[in-house]
Amino acid sequence: xxxxxxxxxxxxxxxxxxxxxxxxxxxxxxxxxxxxxxxxxxxxxxxxxxxxxxxxxxxxxxxxxxxxxxxxxxxxxxxxxxxxxxxxxxxxxxxxxxxxxxxxxxxxxxxxxx
RNA sequence: UGAGUAAGACAGGUGAUCGCUGCUGCAUGGCCGAAAGGGUGCAGGAGAGGAAAGUCCGGGCUUCACAGGGCAGGGUGCCAGAUAACGUCUGGCGGAGGUGACUCCAGGGACAGUGCAACAGAAAUAAACCGCCUGACUCGUCAGGUAAGGGUGGAAAGGCAGUGUAAGAGACUACCGCCUCGCUGGUAACAGAGAGGGCACAUGUAAACCCCACUCGAAGCAAGACCGAACAGGGAGCAUAAGGCGGCCCGUCUGCUUCCGGGUAGGUCGCUUGAGCUGUCUGGUGACAGGCAGACUAGAUAGAUGAUCAUCCACGACAUAACCCGGCUUAUCGUUUUGCUCAGAAU
Numbered sequence: 001x002x003x004x005x006x007x008x009x010x011x012x013x014x015x016x017x018x019x020x021x022x023x024x025x026x027x028x029x030x031x032x033x034x035x036x037x038x039x040x041x042x043x044x045x046x047x048x049x050x051x052x053x054x055x056x057x058x059x060x061x062x063x064x065x066x067x068x069x070x071x072x073x074x075x076x077x078x079x080x081x082x083x084x085x086x087x088x089x090x091x092x093x094x095x096x097x098x099x100x101x102x103x104x105x106x107x108x109x110x111x112x113x114x
Numbered sequence: 115u116g117a118g119u120a121a122g123a124c125a126g127g128u129g130a131u132c133g134c135u136g137c138u139g140c141a142u143g144g145c146c147g148a149a150a151g152g153g154u155g156c157a158g159g160a161g162a163g164g165a166a167a168g169u170c171c172g173g174g175c176u177u178c179a180c181a182g183g184g185c186a187g188g189g190u191g192c193c194a195g196a197u198a199a200c201g202u203c204u205g206g207c208g209g210a211g212g213u214g215a216c217u218c219c220a221g222g223g224a225c226a227g228u229g230c231a232a233c234a235g236a237a238a239u240a241a242a243c244c245g246c247c248u249g250a251c252u253c254g255u256c257a258g259g260u261a262a263g264g265g266u267g268g269a270a271a272g273g274c275a276g277u278g279u280a281a282g283a284g285a286c287u288a289c290c291g292c293c294u295c296g297c298u299g300g301u302a303a304c305a306g307a308g309a310g311g312g313c314a315c316a317u318g319u320a321a322a323c324c325c326c327a328c329u330c331g332a333a334g335c336a337a338g339a340c341c342g343a344a345c346a347g348g349g350a351g352c353a354u355a356a357g358g359c360g361g362c363c364c365g366u367c368u369g370c371u372u373c374c375g376g377g378u379a380g381g382u383c384g385c386u387u388g389a390g391c392u393g394u395c396u397g398g399u400g401a402c403a404g405g406c407a408g409a410c411u412a413g414a415u416a417g418a419u420g421a422u423c424a425u426c427c428a429c430g431a432c433a434u435a436a437c438c439c440g441g442c443u444u445a446u447c448g449u450u451u452u453g454c455u456c457a458g459a460a461u
Binding site for chain 2: 043044052053054056057058061062064065066068069093094097
């Protein structure tokens with residue numbers, strides 16, 4: 001299996017926003033939708049309000065890295081959308097990663113939590 | 115040495131582990147495919163900027179339009195050159211600033227016409243408020259002359275000095291400025307000296323309309339080209355077994371096969387070898403042009419450069435390619451090189 005799967009279409013994002021459940025903390029907002037398909041998919045969103053191109057790319061990389069390193073402890077068959085909040089700007093990797101795992105815990109999609 | 119001025123260079127480095135996107139090689143009777151190949155795995159090597167930014171100009175490229183001419187509209191605006199082209203660049207000219215190196219200038223036309231010029235001021239394109247002078251008389255008023263002086267303003271009928279005069283005024287004179295004429299130098303912008311005018315309808319504004327000269331077709335890589343599930347459409351054949359429109363036949367619609375053509379999702383190309391880069395030589399004051407040699411240096415398509423650790427130091431600013439080039443503008447922690455100028459010291 002190559003890389004990891006990501007959400008691409010606007011319609012896929014809209015489906016998660018409308019029908020998925022959401023939790024938020026200081027840095028991130030996370031939407032999760034059950035798909036019953038194999039593999040998890042992630043979509044990352046940072047609006048222009050968040051910052052310029054460099055800052056938005058930086059945020060996306062940190063979230064992608066958090067997802068990649070922790071994918072094996074996540075349950076299967078989820079569409080996840082992560083939205084940036086402005087407080088996440090200029091934050092280090094471990095802050096973003098802990099925020100990501102915190103939200104995964106709230107969504108109850110960690111394998112250990114069962 | 116200090117202060118300044120101009121032109122450049124660099125844009126955290128090194129090592130380790132995990133991860134991402136192309137490329138090359140090898141492997142893979144195992145996953146897909148008839149095959150080519152794809153996929154997967156391993157290895158090697160490559161992988162953002164000086165502004166990649168703003169999208170303000172110009173060009174290539176692509177599609178559309180196009181006999182020729184004119185109008186409208188846009189752009190440019192001292193001269194010569196460079197260039198594929200430009201609103202860019204180079205060298206001059208003129209003006210402004212600086213002791214200087216040097217810097218800055220949207221720098222055609224205001225006797226073609228129209229418009230506008232707040233406030234202040236007596237008056238703003240038209241002039242007598244104060245003042246000055248002359249005359250008259252009822253003795254502080256009237257009539258007339260006057261733009262030298264006062265005050266207002268960005269701008270008040272060329273400036274300054276003198277002659278002159280009742281007081282004044284280019285009324286006259288010298289110098290400077292302006293205008294006209296030819297002469298000399300220069301490709302030209304322009305400069306120089308000379309002669310004449312006697313200063314006029316008299317100010318400013320053309321990033322106000324406008325006039326003059328030159329110039330411009332439109333839209334953009336989500337351009338566009340090709341392949342092409344699905345799904346509308348048409349032709350041919352088959353079945354005519356069944357059903358609908360008919361009481362029945364013909365006909366027609368529904369069905370299946372096949373072909374044609376349009377074309378959505380999706381895919382492939384466009385997509386990186388180029389008006390390019392590096393070095394060097396020649397021509398040119400220079401922008402630049404030409405010759406020779408060398409290297410190949412991102413090509414993603416929801417969009418690849420990240421994470422962790424160690425270590426060094428100046429403790430790392432601004433900011434992420436999206437078809438490609440030439441410029442402009444704006445942002446930027448700092449480090450550093452070279453030329454030149456001024457001041458001081460020493461020889």
